[in-house]
Amino acid sequence: MTPSATDSPVPRGRSRRNFAGTRPVMADVARLAGVSKQTVSRVLNDHPAVRPGTREAVLDAMRTLGYRPSRSARSLASGRTRMLGVISFDAARYGPASILTAINTAAQDAGYLVSSIALDTADHDTVVEAVNRLSAEGADGVIAIAPQQWVGRALAETDLGTPLVVLESALDSGTPPVTGDSRTGARKATEHLLALGHTTVWHIAGPAGWTSADHRLGSWQATLQAAGADVPAPLAGDWSADSGYELGRRLARRPEVTAVFASNDQMALGLLHALHESGRSVPGDVSVVGYDDIPEAAHLLPPLTTVRTDFAEIGTRSLHLLLDRIDGPGERPRVETLVPVDLVVRASSGPPPR
Numbered sequence: 407m408t409p410s411a412t413d414s415p416v417p418r419g420r421s422r423r424n425f426a427g428t429r430p431v432m433a434d435v436a437r438l439a440g441v442s443k444q445t446v447s448r449v450l451n452d453h454p455a456v457r458p459g460t461r462e463a464v465l466d467a468m469r470t471l472g473y474r475p476s477r478s479a480r481s482l483a484s485g486r487t488r489m490l491g492v493i494s495f496d497a498a499r500y501g502p503a504s505i506l507t508a509i510n511t512a513a514q515d516a517g518y519l520v521s522s523i524a525l526d527t528a529d530h531d532t533v534v535e536a537v538n539r540l541s542a543e544g545a546d547g548v549i550a551i552a553p554q555q556w557v558g559r560a561l562a563e564t565d566l567g568t569p570l571v572v573l574e575s576a577l578d579s580g581t582p583p584v585t586g587d588s589r590t591g592a593r594k595a596t597e598h599l600l601a602l603g604h605t606t607v608w609h610i611a612g613p614a615g616w617t618s619a620d621h622r623l624g625s626w627q628a629t630l631q632a633a634g635a636d637v638p639a640p641l642a643g644d645w646s647a648d649s650g651y652e653l654g655r656r657l658a659r660r661p662e663v664t665a666v667f668a669s670n671d672q673m674a675l676g677l678l679h680a681l682h683e684s685g686r687s688v689p690g691d692v693s694v695v696g697y698d699d700i701p702e703a704a705h706l707l708p709p710l711t712t713v714r715t716d717f718a719e720i721g722t723r724s725l726h727l728l729l730d731r732i733d734g735p736g737e738r739p740r741v742e743t744l745v746p747v748d749l750v751v752r753a754s755s756g757p758p759p760r
Contacts, residue, residue: 596625
């Protein structure tokens with residue numbers, strides 16, 4: 407007797423052809439399991455109103471047929487695209503890149519695809535265009551990595567029409583921001599250097615208008631004032647090692663500079679280069695503290711004291727917060743999610759020179 411199509415084994419990872427010679431569809435699963443297409447749809451979406459025996463029969467039919475539900479089938483069943491949008495700015499930097507990787511991983515674990523738009527220059531029209539594109543693609547929700555305050559304002563003025571979570575910038579009362587605790591991180595860095603005996607701490611700041619840079623600058627100033635220390639004029643960098651190097655050359659010429667807090671590790675790296683080139687040792691003559699704890703920080707010469715930001719946690723929290731807003735839409739109070747930071751003490755910081 408010749409085996410029928412439903413009797414022959416199906417190689418793992420391949421779909422069986424149905425009687426018409428095409429890939430199995432939801433109707434084939436329903437027919438084999440002896441249930442309706444609606445019941446198959448409920449099983450696909452893990453609906454609670456399905457008896458365990460019925461659920462197992464449907465799953466057995468899927469395995470027998472090698473049925474794999476398409477994204478379009480899931481979308482029709484649930485009314486969702488299972489796709490999330492991400493808008494990122496300055497995505498080549500370590501922080502945003504790490505956050506984006508974590509969002510993609512968490513989204514995949516939750517059964518979502520991610521459509522990302524990376525913007526190099528983000529004026530108001532560009533932000534609106536990115537939002538409109540994601541809306542046209544049917545994104546169930548959007549995460550915006552918006553480190554600059556004016557980007558946050560542009561997003562706030564855009565009628566997205568879908569749930570939105572923003573990283574770093576605060577928008578309106580209904581949009582929750584997720585961010586690392588920059589104020590606490592800057593305070594810890596400054597207090598660490600003061601506790602070592604330095605009379606004051608100089609600061610290489612990030613560019614004005616960036617939320618994290620402004621928070622670190624303000625916290626550095628407040629910490630010095632609370633300690634009764636002089637507050638030197640901050641030096642404005644642009645996050646790059648080149649800017650840290652150029653500003654570091656200026657600081658290296660000032661013998662009164664014994665401690666510097668840089669607003670990110672790349673600028674701290676440039677500062678270390680400038681100090682070494684000028685003959686000023688670290689930490690013998692000048693102590694240096696950075697921010698972010700990039701993977702290379704522990705391998706610099708000397709290893710860099712820095713504030714560690716858990717970018718993976720920021721990305722994961724933002725994804726879970728967005729899914730929560732998708733599953734339970736409606737008005738809710740704005741809750742800011744601050745991800746804790748840690749001071750990692752290494753060899754680049756020490757007591758001031760005698």
